[in-house]
Amino acid sequence: MYIIPAIDILNKKVVRLREGDYQQVTQYDVSLEEMIERYQSNGTELIHIIDLNGAKSDFSNQQYLFDVIKKTDMKIQYGGGIRSIDKVKELTDAGIFRVIVGTQAITNPTFLDELSKTMCGANKCSDQIVVAIDVLDEVIKYSGWMESSPIKLMDYVDRCLQLGFYRFLCTDINKDGKMGGAGIDLYKKLLEHSPFIKLIASGGVSSMQDIEQLSKIKVESCVVGKAIYENRITIEDVKNWNLNALTTM
Known part of the structure; x- marks a missing residue:
């Protein structure tokens, strides 16, 4: 398992939200460019x-985001407002390593089918497309976590798998921004239901002990912001963990 540092941007500022609430914003005195440079210089x-x-x-x-991203040779996992197949192709053609699809996949019944036909080949979907599942008490949320979907969580996972998508970014909204630990129970349920998915955990990670817990249940990676x-997890901690993960794979 490896750690993916997260950078959330709101009004061109680096921020974090609590439970996805745009009224509970913490803004940090650092630019996107500076954060990318910090991570890059630390491996x-x-x-x-x-x-x-x-x-x-x-x-x-x-x-603004595209201009900054074009200047780095870092691999970028990018999401937020991706509403069309053309936008997905534009991003992947421009060199974005992974594109995260969320709201459109929930609200447009044909979106995932069309995306599968356009993007999926031999393992291609797993490498380039990440399906976001934002969950509050096992209810899927979308549109910046402001709307609820009637689709059952495991049914949605099954449908994505049938279409060739098997990398998921799952955010436990109950945990997000609270620094109270990751949603271990939710991730266990997902992995018990579908052991072969590539699961990226998100929300609540506050210490290296949380990272170790996630590693034990075999998530592929986790997002930490x-x-x-x-400074509960240092950039040096991230570097050392990821280097060790590479050497033990």
């Missing part, structure tokens, strides 16, 4: 960038 090759404006269908951040900004 991290993959980072997770979310456009929180885009998640609410406000695309005022996009050009606030814990790094608030």
Whole structure:
């Protein structure tokens, strides 16, 4: 298992939300460019960038984000406001390592089918497409976590698998931004239901002990943001963990 440092952007500022609530924002006195440079200089090759404006269908951040991303040779896992197949192709063609799809996959009944036909080949979906599942008490949320889906969690996972998608970014909203530990129980349920999915855990990680717990249940990776900004997990910790993960694979 490896750690993916997270950078959330709202109004061109580096922030973190609590439980996905745009009224509970912590803003950090550092730019996106500076955060990318910090990670790059410490040996991290993959980072997770979310456009929180885009998640609410406000695309005022996009050009800024694309301009910054184009200047780095880091591998980028990118999400927020991706509403069309053309946008997915634009991002992958531009060199984005992984594209996260969320709201559109929930609200548009044909989106995942069309994306599968367009993007899936021999293992291609797993490498380039990440399906976001944002969960509050086993209810799937979307549109910046402001809307609830009637689709049952495990039914949604099964449908994605049938279409060739098997890398999932699962955020436990109950845990997100609280620094109270990761959603171990939720991730266990997902992995017991579908042991072969590639699961990226997100939300609540506050210490290296949380990282160790996630590693034990065999998630593929975890996203860490606030814990790094608030020095509960250092960038050196991330580097050392990921180097060790590489040597023990």
